[in-house]
Amino acid sequence: MKVSVLVVALLSLVVLAMSRKPMATRYDNFKVYKAFIKDNEQLEEFKKMHQHMEIHLLQDIGDANRSYDVIVGPAYQDIFERTLNLLDIKFDVMIEDLQALLDESAYDPDAPMDWETYHPLDKIYDWVDEQCAAHDYLECKVIGHSYEGRPIKSIRLSKREGNKAIVIEGNIHAMEWISSATVTFILNQLINSNDKEIQRLTEEYDWIVLPMMNPDGFVYTHEVERLWRKNRRPNGFTNKTGPCYGIDMNRNFDFHWNGAGWNLEDPCDHWFGGEKPNTEIEILALQDFVSSFDDGYIRAYMAFHAYGQYVLLPYGHSNTEFPPNYDQMMRIAAAFADGALDSYGSVFTYGASGLLNYVVSGAAKDWAYGVKNIPFTCTVELRDKGTFGFFLPSNQITEVGVEVTEGLKSLVVKAAEEGIFD
Known part of the structure; x- marks a missing residue:
């Protein structure tokens, strides 16, 4: 009898231990x-x-x-x-x-959605659902699910038939929290701002917003490992620590895939782009979603990342090869930089990513340009230039949102002048 009680007690402890979430890694004195x-x-x-x-x-x-x-x-x-x-x-x-x-920058899980703190996925998604329910000009879809089964949500703002569209994508890299914070700030402005210029932009253009492309990795950064970058699919390899997880999804697009980049051969490293392109269901969901629209409808694709204050244009796989309309894209990127500068003096550098940042292939912006023929694509690397890097304090979220919104307003005006939306 005593043995049975002991066995039950031990089994209960095992079940309890298995049911607990792993403790978040700490970085005291790192x-x-x-x-x-x-x-x-x-x-x-x-x-x-x-x-x-x-x-x-x-x-x-x-x-x-x-x-x-x-x-x-x-x-x-x-x-x-x-x-x-x-x-x-x-x-x-x-x-x-x-x-x-x-x-x-620790967050209060009970705090309402705002842009003064970094919020967990459930808070972001609840806010998105509230906006979708409140506005009939929003078309909200789940475009697919992550490896662990979390929804990947899209919001399409369309107030007038015949508009051309701008896609804004966020948080494909899990640790870059400022990405989804900025994308949701922009979405909130598009929906709720009284600014006349923003209102005009929502009347004359459709906006397609994907605030969270990597929900599994994002949750993992909140609950387990703040430094996690990839998604969370077991990739089939192991090292001395055990099974290796994840693919850098911004290295997995099938445009010059695996042509350039650091440590691509190490499947356990942060930048592993997969054994072949288009392996990740999150990426396939995004590609299928973008491809579901008529050719010529989407005219701009902007991916938000951190950090460095860049507007990175195609191509990433080379520092000597440039798109046919590179000069045009440079003028549009310059308009973004000029607009963003006025708010807080943040300087954004612009140019081909292979030239300015580092040579790397398989990125979303290059796929959008090279495969889908979207005439303006870029990666916007948000604040800062290195003081805090990936760990930008939450008290800067609103400032980032404001300066990027101003930059975006200028960018769209210039893109229209350049005939991008014709």
Whole structure:
């Protein structure tokens, strides 16, 4: 009898443990460094560092003569700094205590939807549903489901037949919380603003908004691992830590897929673009949705990411090949940068992503341009230029939303002048 009671008790503990959500990873006293790589010799040595110590690279490694952000825990900070000094690599400490910074942006799950804090997926989706129920000019659909079964929602704002459309896509990379925060800010402006210019833009253009392309990864960043980038499908590979999860979905589109990028061959790394293109159901849902509209209806496609304050144009796979209407797109991107500058002085640099940022292939903007023939596509990399990087404090969300909305207003006006919507 006692044995049975003990067995039941142990089984109850096992079930309880299995039912609990995993504890979120903490980053107490973790530092974020910015390392300045001046030449190819330094670059080759820098690439090897993650093989010998536990560090977390926050960007694809591309060329020399640029900086890279790295998270390092307390146990490796001394050896990391000594190695950089030995290699004559200059560095700054961007963030002294990452957890302290993250705690400043901690969210209240009971707080109403606003743009003063970062919200979890349920809060974002509840707000979207409320807007859809309140406005008959919104057509709201679930375009597909993620690997773990979460809906991928779209909102199409259309007040007049015959309009051309602009697509806005957010949070394909899970850790970039400012992306969906900005996209929902823009959507709120399009629906609820009294600004006459915004009202005009909603009358003369259709707007298709996809605020959350990576719901599984986004939930994972809130509940388990703030630094997660990919989706959450087991990708069939393992390493010393166990099964590997996820595909970088902005490397999985079938346009020059796998032609360029950092560490593409490592399926357990943050930038793995898959064994072949178009493997992810989230990406297929997006492509099917975009393809469901008549050719020529969608005239602009804008993907929102973080960070660096860029308007990145096609192409990403090359720094020597440019689209036929590249000069036209540059003028439109310049209008965005000029509009965004006026609000808070934020400077956005614009140009081909392979030229300005780093060479990488399989991105949404390149697929939208190269496969769907949408005449203006871009990736907008939001604030900032490196002070906080991916961990932008929540008290800057509204400012980002305001400056991007102003930039967007200017962009649409210029795109119309350039004949994009003809």
